[in-house]
Amino acid sequence: MIKPTAIVGQIILYGAFAAFIGYFATSPTYHQIPDDAALIKLSINHLGDRECRKRTPEELEKLPRNMRAPMECPRERSDITLHVDIDGQPVLRTVMHPTGIAKDGISTVYKRFEVKAGEHQLSVKMNDNVAKPGFKFVKEEKVTLAPAQVLVIDFNPDKGGLFFQ
Amino acid sequence: MSPKLSIHDALRTRARNLFQYTEEAFDEVFGGDNNPWRHLGAMAFFFLWIVTTSGLYLYTVLDTSITGVHESIDWLTNQQWYLGGMLRSLHRYASDAFILTTLLHLAREWAFGRYYGFRLYSWVTGVPLLWLMFFSGIGGYWIVWDRLAQFSAVASTELLDWLPIFSTPAARNFLNPDAISDRFFTVLVFIHLGVPLLLILGLWAHVHRISRVDHFPARRLALGTLVALLVLALVKPAISNAPADLSIVATGLRLDWFILFIHPLTDVTSPGFVWMLLFSGTILLFVLPLLPHPAPKPVAIVDAPNCNGCSRCLADCPYAAVTMEPHPDKAGHKIAVVDADLCASCGICAGSCPSSTPFRSQEALVTGIDMPQLPVTLLRRNLEEKVRRLEGATRILVFGCDHGVDVKTLESADTAVMSLICAGMLPPAFVEYALRGGADGVLVAGCRPGGCEFRLGDRWTMERLARQREPHLRRNVPFGRLRLAQASSHDGKALAEELRQFRTQLETQAAARPLPYHRRSAPS
């Protein structure tokens, strides 16, 4: 026979167990960013440029017929320089290296910037061929971000290079 | 011993005491068999079964399209709360309980020092289960594809991207809504079925080396727990957060801290720190058994001429260390063979062997299976001597166990004590032998139910002495002269009290006594 005190004790302990599970299954509420913040995600995958050289007709002549490509290109890709400014402040100065042992893979970057919601001046500059000075791709724009909004900075040559979405 | 080690030992002793006091307090309320602390592995199994069965139902109603998945899960909660909604809640809460009990199980095995020697296998096979467990849990939350799923997916891939695994960041898959396809959910569900399946396989390996696995809680404990979860599911049904929207940050989330705590942890520290924690934690668990430990005790040894192949030791060995093979000398008979790697040196087999009877006439008692550190012949000699030296009106012999109360504290002129490796090492015939040799009563102190250092010793002792298991106490031994006590190492006072009561009982209620036994030869 179970003692009545034991029954009460069991009810309390089973209750405490359920309450413990139930509470931490949903609480406390988690705020990853403050309520008045927005997020800028920079995510770029891009194959750096490379220095190709036009083959001379004599050179082409020497090659087997099936290999007579007009351009001679090295496998190696260039580093990519990337600058990001938010409201005139430099938040990122980076050089993305090509992946792969032969340095022939794409370069990638993924970064998050937490900002206050509201208006911001964004400036992104990218150069995918460090042999040439300056920035080949530039995107500068004033954006208005709602609280919790995610703005993505991406790159797609088919969409005209750098773009925000 | 290095100072670092002794810090570890001190910590472990504290943790062990904490566990022990807690579970002893729970004994008052739940009783030993239904005490959750002593059956944490079984509890974890129980929760896993709840998760599996409820999960199978959820799977049948899940719509794995990107537009349908959130809705189909919400439908369960809203339109079918009494079945689908309840099962969904059970699925979630039982997962949390599974994780909680598994972590406690691990902590308890560590606190009790059960991670090296013959337990190495159980310990090492337990560690990968932790990864599978959290992997399953996190994947489960993704399937709902609500804001929480989105948050976890982004946070998990950002965490993964810290490792040099993918050539392009995996987090790019969750940059915008177009990035997700129906196929994503098919893969997700596949993983969420596959990983738990691996977990179950891993569990099979985990308990593979022990016999009579405590894989299901006692009925009242199982029922009580299930009711608690059902009430929780009714009072606080599991619900989704808003549907995922990758164009905003998922924040203000009702987070499951049992499973998804890793994301906030990454936010307040860094991905590098979290990986360091996970990898070093895992490595630490793996190398823990390699730290210096007390040398292993000698394992059980079989004596061929005294083994008749009855298989009782095989039936009682808690660690599946005994197998039966053809007898080398007796054609058509079997012989017990001990696997030294598995043997826990508990002596339970010596207590089970029919050859362990002290009434045999040889001067040196050799049994079928014996412990070199405390052979039954030594047990018999000690018993004879101690009983002979007893004086007083009511002479009692107490059998204790090295892992329980230190019975030496009970020793006096009218009380002899003998400590065994495990109470399960006691051949029942020794009780009769003591009574016929001059003791008025025998007190056997095993551990609290479920508290045996060697898993099954308390159970076998009780059953053998209650004549429910072979080798049983013979019928000519009156129960009035035998007292069974269930005492943990903290129960010194209670055991002393039990002894006092037993003595009073023996003095006031005349119980029959077995005929005196004439010894082989008068001990010198």
Ligand code: HEM
């Ligand atoms: C994933 C969930 C787990 C479940 C469901 C589980 C379940 C079990 C069960 C049922 C037993 C047998 C208990 C008995 O019959 O006395 C056991 C033993 C054991 N478990 Fe686990 N276990 C899990 C994870 C772990 C982990 C993570 C560890 C530690 C790393 C661990 C360490 C041990 C040890 C050392 C034993 C042997 C106990 C003994 O020999 O006395 N287990 N487990």
Ligand code: SF4
């Ligand atoms: S000593 Fe224990 S573990 Fe070893 S064979 Fe005997 S019963 Fe099994």
Ligand code: SF4
């Ligand atoms: S219990 Fe004794 S006699 Fe029976 S198989 Fe084991 S060792 Fe042999």
